[in-house]
Amino acid sequence: MTEIDAPPHPFTAAVALTPAAGGRLRGRTRPEYANMVGPFGGITAATLVRAVQQHPDRLGDPLSLTVNYAGPVADGDFDVTARPVRTNRTNQHWMIELTQDGAVATTATAVFGLRRDTWSDTELAMPSVPPPDAVAVHGFPDFIAWARNYEMRFVTGAVPEQGAGEHPDSTSTLWVRDAPARPLDFPALTAMCDVFYPRVFLRQGRYVAAGTVSLTVYFHADAAELEACGEDHVLGTARTHRxxxxxxxxxxxxxxxGGTLLATAHQSVYFKD
Amino acid sequence: MTEIDAPPHPFTAAVALTPAAGGRLRGRTRPEYANMVGPFGGITAATLVRAVQQHPDRLGDPLSLTVNYAGPVADGDFDVTARPVRTNRTNQHWMIELTQDGAVATTATAVFGLRRDTWSDTELAMPSVPPPDAVAVHGFPDFIAWARNYEMRFVTGAVPEQGAGEHPDSTSTLWVRDAPARPLDFPALTAMCDVFYPRVFLRQGRYVAAGTVSLTVYFHADAAELEACGEDHVLGTARTHRxxxxxxxxxxxxxxxGGTLLATAHQSVYFKD
Incomplete structure (x- = not known):
């Protein structure tokens, strides 16, 4: 439980937006969530979800999100505009832009909506892994600032040592949570969808220039399922097809x-070898 | 080889766009590609790819596409606007809208770009299936107009008979090509990414109200790989996670x-049971 006077969690501070002129929202990059160049893509995606969530016309919770990383985001202030393009009875389509000095750095579309009780089933099997306490904490190299905000426990596919050599498959599976721990919500889940370092690093056993071009998230969990996660670890697994x-x-x-499939996410990544 | 005076293939006609006022493109829904309500979502997605392809400022070929089906598309004319939001050295980000009488029916974002030779590998295994000639042609019920434009040979997970009863998994795998046959190109591949009927039909063994909300396609193949496919069958497989x-x-x-992973695609689907 947060004390009244405690500073906000670094994640909460990083996705904070304040109203600005012309219906825009103003945000600011945070050094805590910096990547090699510009901010961690996950924090940008989370900020765009936050922008829709705090719009007065927002209907329901996120169902899907696509973020296109069109250009670099420079350290400092940025503007976000979130526009409801079409509102139906149970869902709502959004177009979102992040700009700096009038130049578009990031575009996104999102679908928010109301859920109804229906027949439900999870067909995908959860990976069989040891519990988080049985897996050592092992994060990213310390110079990746944003990763210091996550407690990562890799079951398989940890970040390779530089020059580790080629690896036969691209799968990483890890327990992850915010550090310090923080109750899971839609922005935090969105950011966690992007904690998987570029799969080419694992296959090649070395760092190469790489960056997400487009990220899509499908939110399977509703707000009650996220709330039930509390501050507990989330199991994430990621791989490449081609x-x-x-x-x-x-x-x-x-x-x-507990075995709830919270989200599936997909991304297209640029790389140089 | 098409004769000079032959009418265009129905697919080519369905994705055709002509310049209109204000930089817009004008298209028209075709009864050949009608779905239960409005056009087949795949033909809409293909039309949006076509809109970018014929834009004078277009850079390279499609890398990713997200289409949001915000509202119904009525039979008749529609307008498409494709706007390059940001052009980088090797890729280009697009925002696309399909409107009818000024109301937004569909939004999309796309990334186009130039490819370079790099280390490459396909990690996903192609399903082991009999060749197309060894699988019977079995399409959709005849009242689904658009499906008559595809030759479908289901290896598993054919469209269930109404009242077939529950099925334990959501996977369909089929050989598919345009009917009549047509050389594969990016719009045709885009449409094929949406030929998989709603997985809930298969699981429930009955038709329910269902419709795609958002579709994302990652294009793995380059133009030469598509050209090499010619008019041959494409193997598609689809499943649901939750x-x-x-x-x-x-x-x-x-x-x-021949085993080239041409595209991976993901969608979020609304359903009522």
Whole structure:
């Protein structure tokens, strides 16, 4: 329980937006969530979800999100505009832009909506892994600032040592939670969908220039299921289907410890070798 | 080889766009590609790819596409606007809208770009299936107009008879090509990413109200790989990870007969039971 006067959690501070002129929202990059160049893509995606959530016309909770990383986000202030393009009875379509000095750095679309009780089933099997306490904490190299905000316990596919050599498959599976721990919500889940480092690093056993071009998240969990996760670890697993001529895909699945499939996420990644 | 005076292939006609006022493109829904309500979502997605392809400022070929089906498309004329939001050295980000009488029916974002030779690898295994000639042609019920434009040979997970009863898993795998046959190109591949009927039909063994909300395609193949497919069959396989409270996801993989992973696609689908 947060004390009244405690500073906000670094994640909460990083996704905070304040109203600005012309219906825009103003945010600011945080050094805590910096990547090699610009901010961690996950924090940008989470900020765009936050922008819709705090819009007065918002209907329901996120169902899907696509974020296109069109250009670099410079350290400092940025503006976000979130526009409801079409509101139906049970869902709502959004277009979102992040700009700096009038130049578009990031575009996104999102679908929010109301859920109804229906027949439900999870067909995908949760990976069989040891519990988080049985897996050592092992994060990213310390110079990746944003990763210091996550407690990561890799079951398989930890970040390779530079020059580790080629690895036969691209799968990483890890327990992850915010550090310090923080109750799971839609922005936090969104950011966790992007904690998987570029799969080419694992396959090649070395760092190469790589960056997410487009990220899509499907939110399977409703607000009650997220709330039930509390501050507990989330199990994430990610892999690539094909690396081809400068681009590859990454698919990720995120599970609650209890076996709820919280989200599936997909991204297209640019790389140089 | 098409004769000079032959009418265009129905697919080519369905994705055709002509310049209109204000930089817009004008298209028209075709009865050949009608779905239960409005046009087949795949033909809409293909038309949006076509809109970018014929834009004078277009850079390279499609890398990723997200289409949001915000509202119904009525039979008749529609307008498409495709706007390059940001052009980088090797890729280009697009925002696309389809409107009718000024109301937004469909929004999309796309990334186009140039490919470079890099280390490449396909990690996903192609399903082991009999060749197309060894699988019977079995399509959709005849009242689904658009499906008559595809030759479908289901290896598993054919459209269930109404009242077939529950089925334990959501996977369909089929050989598919345009009917009549047509050389594969990016719009045709895009449409094929959406030929998989709603997975809830298969699981429930009956038709329910269902419709795609958002579709994302990652194009793994380059133009030369598509050209090499010619008019041959494409192998598609699709499944759901989770059905939950009115929505489910579908992930699809499309392969050339020779084992090239052409595209992976993902969608969020609304359903009522």
């Amino acid at each position: 690396f081809s001529r400068g681009y590859f895909d990454q698919t990720a699945h995120l599970w609650s410890r | 059905f939950s409270r009115g929505y489910f996801d579908q992930t699809a993989h499309l392969w050339s007969r």
